[in-house]
Amino acid sequence: MRYQRPKGTADTLPADTRHWQYVEGIARDVFAKYRFEEIRTPMFENFEVFSRTSGDTSDIVTKEMYDFKDKGDRHITLRPEGTAGVVRAFVENKLYGPETQKPYKVYYMGPMFRYERPQSGRLREFHQIGVEAFGSDEPALDVEVIAVGRDLLKHFGIDNVRLAVNTLGDQQTRDDYRKALVAYLEPHYEELSDDSKTRLYKNPLRVLDSKDEQDQKFVEGAPSILDYLTPEAQAHFDEVQNLLKALDIPFEIDPTMVRGLDYYNHTIFEFMVNSKALGHGYTTICAGGRYNGLVSELGGPEMSGVGFGMGVERLLLLMQGEGVAFPDQHPLDAYLVGIGEGANAATLQVVQALRGQDFAADRDYLARKPKAQFKTADKLNAKYTLTIGEEELKTNTIHVKNMASGNEVTVPVANVTSDFAAVIANID
RNA sequence: GCGGUAUUGGUGAAGUUUGGUUAACACACCGGAUUGUGGUUCCGGCAUGCGUGGGUUCGAGUCCCACAUACCGCCCCA
Structure with missing residues (x-):
């Protein structure tokens, strides 16, 4: 602080x-x-x-x-x-x-x-x-x-x-009006607010803008600039x-x-x-x-x-x-869940590949447990959660889940890294 | 520039009237509820500190002073 x-x-x-x-x-x-x-x-x-x-x-x-x-x-x-x-x-x-x-x-x-x-x-x-x-x-x-x-x-x-x-x-209008306004207000000089007293000679038009109730009474009867155009x-x-x-x-x-x-x-x-x-x-x-x-x-x-x-x-x-709705301009398309240290490189590669395909993708960087990672995916409003664990590493696959529908599928990693759009087209 | 109110953890805040050991409660966050799955529930953790600096007092988040900042009103303006 x-x-x-x-x-x-x-x-x-x-x-x-x-x-x-x-x-x-x-x-x-x-x-x-x-x-x-x-x-x-x-x-x-x-x-x-x-x-x-x-x-x-x-x-x-x-x-x-x-x-x-x-x-x-x-x-x-x-x-x-x-x-x-x-x-x-x-x-x-x-x-x-x-x-x-x-x-x-x-x-x-x-x-x-x-x-x-x-x-x-x-x-x-x-x-x-x-x-x-x-x-x-x-x-x-x-x-x-x-x-x-x-x-x-x-x-x-x-x-x-x-x-x-x-x-x-x-300019002519302003000069004429200024004179008229000062002439109108001057007799009331003592009754004006302190602010308006100084305004009267510095910038008489500003008196019109006064919020002071007393001033407002005079303003009501003041000449209108529209008559001096x-x-x-x-x-x-x-x-x-x-x-x-x-x-x-x-x-x-x-x-x-x-x-x-x-x-x-x-x-x-x-x-x-x-x-x-x-x-x-x-x-x-x-x-x-x-x-x-x-x-x-x-x-x-x-x-x-x-x-x-x-x-x-x-x-x-x-x-x-007024409750205007601001659109979420940066939705998260995919969140990668990696289980076990062995998955670290693989999840990083997939995240990067997805970004290369113009998807917004993120992953866990705190080595947290699967449950916590899934919670995060949900909290971030990820559209898809992709999981790589020991099973997937062995078979070179990846688990893809549509968070809204709950539909999930296991596909070869290469499918995701080469054409994620095609993968998700099949599970929506 | 003038007047007023306020300032407690990541957040919202109780506590300040009647100064007295451990700073309520909630949300968020983290961890757990038989080992790899989300939004519910349950359990646990989470402020050596109450804007900053002085002062009064045996003792101050609680009283006094100064300063800083925020908010409200004036002025003015977007």
Whole structure:
């Protein structure tokens, strides 16, 4: 017990990696259908990659960054989210150039880091699966990204989701709305919660997100961003809604929904679920939006982007809470029982031969008694148990038993080592 | 970063209120029930130790302090 893992980290053991592999496998399959390809970027980046993009006043930058100076005095940050790194790579590798097809669609899955107080489904090292699509301002791309997210969740067995969408409009919209919101809230300054008092000037939109009951009263009467949309922003948002309807994707508009990261504009969305597994009420499992301007912010040309991120730990909690069945991806075809020391080499040869025929095979390595070995075969859910003892060694045979039916047969060892499939075809 | 609860074997845990020799029970695991056969049953084995470090006491798993970690709430978010 002397060494323990760092606070907020987790060891994922085989009982769980099974689930992770299942989830990752499904994600890859779904993304392939939408023609998103995988991109892998570093787990750490220069501090500025995140501080420039997430917003100086965002909580991520001000208190949740896992950052440090390396031996070369470089200010390094363990990535707290996926988008900034992908955008940096997009710019650095000049993927905005004419030789890449637009939209340029990629996905990622991997660890992210945030320095915060751990809770269940909330770690300092956690994992996200996300997508990014660059190079189109068309609302159709917003909807495509939303559609992938929904399809993903559906494939994970999460059907009962609520899709909330909102728009933050363009820069003009944001400026106008910000002014209106501050003007509305300022007279109530003294009545706001302490948190909201500081938010009011740093990032007034965040006041809308306050859970404080008193704040909520003001939020109810606050001006809606939807009334400040420029004609272009309105047209974009309208079309997103039209296309969602065209795809029969149910959604609701939540004009108070905001984002913790500053780089979003136009469409933002969240997939929420109401599951006890994730605490009370609706919890966000997948969130994203459009981030036009981020590419140029990181030194690229004016090129738009849209994407989402999904928390894997939360997803797995949710799937387990909803009783989603995870298939056993590594069933055991054959378990070898060896009786007596003389059988040691023979069982090893058979196990190896079976593996050569693409069967999953295992044996006892503890020199245990036959009874214990059979118990193990049963416990491991072996489909077949093969036995080699003194009798079999003498006659160069092997005993094969179908564990489900109880049927058994003795055949020459060579039959098993050359074509096990034919042997079992006869005893099923 | 703030507040609260918890921490006993491989696991779930009782015991902490009223400090006093041997840490309950169950599961898992291992072994056995006439010598080579599974899922049932029966029998037996399995914590010199109660998160870590101090302290109080004749004596502490049980009281006090610090630290670590987990969980819950706030903040925020995936």
